[in-house]
Amino acid sequence: MSERYDNGMKIRRSVLGDAHVDRAEAAKTAFDEPFQSFITEGAWGTVWASDKLTRRERSMITLALLAALGQWDEVAMHVRASANTGATPEDIREAMMHVAVYAGVPAANHALKIIKKTYSEMGVEI
Template sequence: MTTLSDTGTATRGRVLGAAHVDRAQAATTPFDAPFQDLITDAAWGHVWSRDTITLRERSMMTIALLAGLGNDGELALHLRAIPNTGASRDDVIEALLHVAIYAGVPRANHAIKLAREIFAQADAEEDSA
């Protein structure tokens, strides 16, 4: 029988990559294990694993929310994950245009700068491969 934790771990790996999940699990300590369990079960097992909307749509909403809230570390993680979700760079700019209107130009401006840096790094890595 598949548990919520199993589903969450699988979805998290599909979106963020198995290497990220492996690093997160390896770095888990007794102190933060309850938090890791919470995000694996709730965010990844329950919310991200629902089949009511696509991973692309969830990715765009997540990027917009993280940008609007100024959560740069998580935003960077989700920007790097777009190849795994089906979201495109065009989708990202559309989401960030909404951030500009509904959450503020400074938040969107900063998020666009971060996205440009991440995409340039991804392009450079692709060119060197």
């Protein structure tokens, strides 16, 4: 594996947690291994590895984009990851306000429902 892959895996584990990454790695097959390597190098080893934004900022941007695109499972995953990135519930609420204005109230409203449920499951009072 490349240095970018190794760095990406470290960042991926730091943001998403070892348990999540271990489950993803255990589910990996020869069919999707190239895709998994691609996202580890590209998303985690390049985009998330850049020092131009903080992990908190990346977390907020990621959640806004996922909500705008209706990627609900990923919204929940990245809310859980926010415990590792420093993005607070207030930060995420503000990101959803942007989603409402720029991508639509229904998308933000549904994301907020998922965010509240995820925080409840995490034992985070909001």
